[in-house]
Amino acid sequence: MEPKAIDWDQLHVIIDKHRYQKWGLIPLLQEVQEVFGYIPPASIEPIARAMKMFPTCIQGVITFYAGFSLKPKGRYVIRVCRGTACHVKGGRSILRMMKKELELEEGETSPDYQFTLETVACLGACFLAPTMMVNKNYYGKLTPPKVISILNQYRKPKPTESSSPAKEADDGR
């Protein structure tokens, strides 16, 4: 499966919204990231032209912040915490298990763009260690069975099942 084609009209709407704004670049990039799920590399040049900046500077900003990505990401971005508290509580085996379950290495996206696996240095919820995030949802006090059940909520529904995984996810907490 290919990631969605870039909707240039939508991109230009976003650019026009921020181009005359003071310090507009970061909000602009945030919105592109939000709307497209990533910052399409082909958008760097038009953004640069509009902001009257060098494309390399735009790229520098994008690659500096972990919140921006030049690669399309999965529908669900899983961030497993590799911070100290989580490490002590077994974060490493949670990651190992996640890799095995999703057949992904760190930073990779599944071919069907369902999942992206990432690690972070600390999610700021150490009291719940070991922790992870799926998109904007936090999960704590993880155990192997819990991980499996969380993952199952986000896996693509088999053709026979009809319920939405997101809805299930909300119910599951």
Added chain:
Amino acid sequence: MESIVLTINGKKISCQEGTSVFEAAAKNGIHIPSLCYHPDLKPYGACRLCLVEDEKTGRLFASCVTPAARDMVIQTDTPRVLDHRRNIIRLMMAEHPESCIVCNKGNRCQLRRIAADLGVGENDLYPMPNYRSFEQLNPFIVRDLSKCILCGKCIRADHELVCTGAIDYNLRGFRSRPATAHETPLEHSNCTFCGTCVSICPTGALSPKNAWYAGTPERQASSICGFCGIGCALDIGISGNKIVEINPADLEETVNRATLCVRGHFAHDFLNSPDRLTAPMVKSTGENEEPAFNEASWDEAVEHVISRLSDIKRTYGPQSIAFIGSTKCSIEENYLFQKIGRAIFQSENIINMASQNSGAQLMALDQKTGGSCRVNRLSDLEKAPAIVVLGPDPDHAAPVLGYHIKRAAKKGATLIVIDPLPNDLSLFAGQWIRPELSKNPNFSLTSLINGIAAELVARNGHATEFIENHTLDGNAYTEGLNAQDPEAIAGLAAVTREDLKTAASLLEGKKTAFVVGHTAGQSISEAGFNALFNLSLLTGSQGGKGTGIYLMTEAGNGMGAFDMGVSPDRLPGRHAISDESGRIPLEKAWKTKISPDPGLSMLRLIEAAENGTLKAVYIMGENPLRKLPQPRRVKNALKKLDFMVVQDILCNQTVKLADVILPGAAFTEKAGAFTNMEGRIQNFAPIVSPPGQALPDWEILALLASKMGYPEKYTTIEQVKQEIRRLVPMHADLGSHRQGWLKNNGLESGFRFNFSPVDIPGPEPAPPDPNFPYTGIIRGLRYHLGCGTRTSRSERIQSFQLRGQIEISPEDSQRLDLSEADRLRLTSPFGQIERGFRINTDMTVGQIFIPLAYNQNDAMNLVDLCESPTSGAPGWMVCRVKIEKNETSGEMP
């Protein structure tokens, strides 16, 4: 600003408020090691090597980013400071690959030097080399980012000095490195290969690629770039008698400071070309045999030249001989050359090949300003409130001028770019006016300029006070503008009226610098130049610093060649030949009569050769066969001559036609001076010796003059300089010091500038020929200078990916159904060439760009050798063409 007193290493030092501790120390001869500081770049504080200690607080801080404060007491070399510095270097070395011995950077590596100074030898830290991409596919720059210490100098030079933006930091932390957009190799980025980052990089991370020589220069010497009219100061690395490396000179007050361009940095390998001429040659004239060149002694060769030229003069008269001088030869050489032509041979036909474009404009400006605007410093340009660029893209034609304009725009100057082609300055421009030449083949730049002027007057935005106090005829002029039909004008200018209004609103109330390029000669006629001068008065821009008109000259000594009278209608000192006040003093000094009639223009000269009235030509340092339109016609014309002498440094098409070849010396092999486009006179000295028996051109000319029995003997270059200083007051500064300036005439009190009457070109309804539906615009790219005689002898330039591909819009490419490997045949009413192509999304439909200088500069086949009757400026850079796929080439089975 207040001055501050502080103590550094026990020495009381005073400096201006705002000076950094580092700079305060440096100004007082106290050296602090540094890797990321550069005087032309904003302080950055990346390397921490410039640590110093504050005695009062015991604090350590980076001196390059700390402003000096009152009563500070600083120590720069305490054991504690040295210890920290050593640790920083140890850490850097631990991350560095162990390749110092084979590193291209050689002795220019500052990291290695500082390590040695601090006594950091064997590294005791665990080595953790951070291997990174190694890139060397392009012919100019090797990038080995494992040697990068993240000082950021390359990036800052790229952004702050040359304003290209090809690289910036990517990623962060340990993985951070300078990168191009999308991390492509440099040759696929917008990098111009100016090499500024290479010269400024303190380590071997960026180094020049020397396919033609590997090794370290044995000695350094300074010189002046011999390519374009900027005249950059160079620091040249020499090994044996060979030039092996070039960097910007580290001298005060140079035009280029820390920057260069790809030609200056990398194309000087033509100096070592195997095609250099090394011995005088005389063509054998035996009957029934193929003509052959025989080596001759200097005496034989020069005597042969004298006897043949004297015979021809005796038989056919002095006007049967012409002298073509050179914008690549020095001031002194051009002076001697025209003197030989005028005083010894009494010929009127003295010319250099740029006479008709930049020359005409230069002389017109001098006359209109009473000689008060001969010096226009580029550093002042950065202070101009507004800049209008007309003609070629300075970022290509004269890159250092482009850098100045971009820096000015970044500082807030309003920039208007008038250019039908995509232009590297447009990212910085407040307005890019793109005349669509394809829509109006009768495009008139005069109308465009008049249009802006008219809108400026219509909105009452002109400098009324300036006009009242400093000009004549202002009212007549503004009334003339008001009488025009604005829509018609916009039509002739091939732009919209809105464009003209926007330009007027941007220029309102701003003194403006107008930067005019030489290939604007394509359409800037005398009328166009008058209109531009009028606009400069209307905006109150004349007489100010950094405002007024900046004229680009194409070649290194373009200005100097004119000023020395290598022109059919001007004598040394820019005197019109018809003007007695300039002619008579020269006649007295040279003890001869000078004809008041102008000599042949380039076109008339070729015609005279064709019809047999011109019998002989003496060419010094020019290649008309490659430079002029219609090379075949030019060749046939020159072949008809009875006698042709060519004095040059490289064997080229023109040299092959000569009867006598005199090998001259390149600028690195002789003494002399060039005048750059600013009016800066720069001396250079011989730093290597000429190849074989070649001689400095002025010595050849001196030999000729002396053998002709001319009483003045020139045995030193100083004698020539002295004569010029005496006879040409504007060159009084031509001495032995590194640089001087042309003398401006002081204006008499009450001097007023004149407006020229508004000239509205009548619409000549010449409908475009449907057989030639495309408008081709021919101009140069930064990789070559002019017609490329010298730059094409640079191996590195030749092996670069550009092969003269034309550029075309995606729409036209689709319409022609082009696919990538297609070769195209371009046909104009005058000739045909074959080229590959590149699609450029910034090209306008119906318009194509044809780069000069490639394939023996065959683009000149497409234009006519002509002289436009009203302006005397050749109209040879725009052509109408048809484009076909060349099915026959490629020999497909």
